[in-house]
């Protein structure tokens with residue numbers, strides 16, 4: 042599914058983010074930047090040990106939830122890797138929507154600062170961190186659409202959704218938000 046936000050393209054793709062040929066890939070990391078399961082595990086396996094070497098050297102204190110930091114992308118077919126730490130879902134009244142929106146905004150700002158024209162996002166917080174998919178889709182898409190309307194870059198933003206459930210939730214939300 043593809044929509045145009047001004048001159049920018051926003052796409053939903055069902056697939057594996059480690060295969061995406063983009064300038065920047067975003068990782069759903071933990072606050073220690075210690076690696077883990079889910080998309081984080083897949084990215085470190087595909088990208089190799091250079092990624093962890095770089096984050097250990099540059100960010101020994103990790104990264105706060107809602108923030109984003111950049112590293113090398115190792116063997117991934119991308120120029121940069123951005124690590125952002127989503128909120129753990131605690132029922133929705135603990136600042137989760139604001140923290141999740143901040144992950145997308147800060148990652149997009151880093152993407153632009155690094156001169157990247159294309160970026161691929163996973164559905165941050167919707168796996169181990171338990172954020173309900175339909176609610177996460179609303180927050181993710183709104184924050185990306187708002188950023189693109191305001192900043193008019195990057196040119197190409199992709200959500201790479203792992204499985205039909207995630208793709209369906211994002212597609213339903215996007216249809217409503219661009220109607």
Ligand code: AR6
Pocket residue numbers: 056057058059069070071076077078079080081082083127163164165166167168169170171172201202203204207
């Ligand atoms: N490509 C795209 N999406 C994927 C892939 C992939 N290869 N693999 C999984 N997903 P999660 P979180 C989806 O758990 O909820 C890690 O251990 C997955 O189906 O990866 O932010 C970290 O180290 C889900 O929709 O991230 C943290 O400790 C989405 O990616 C913690 O999990 C996010 O699921 C972060 O939890």
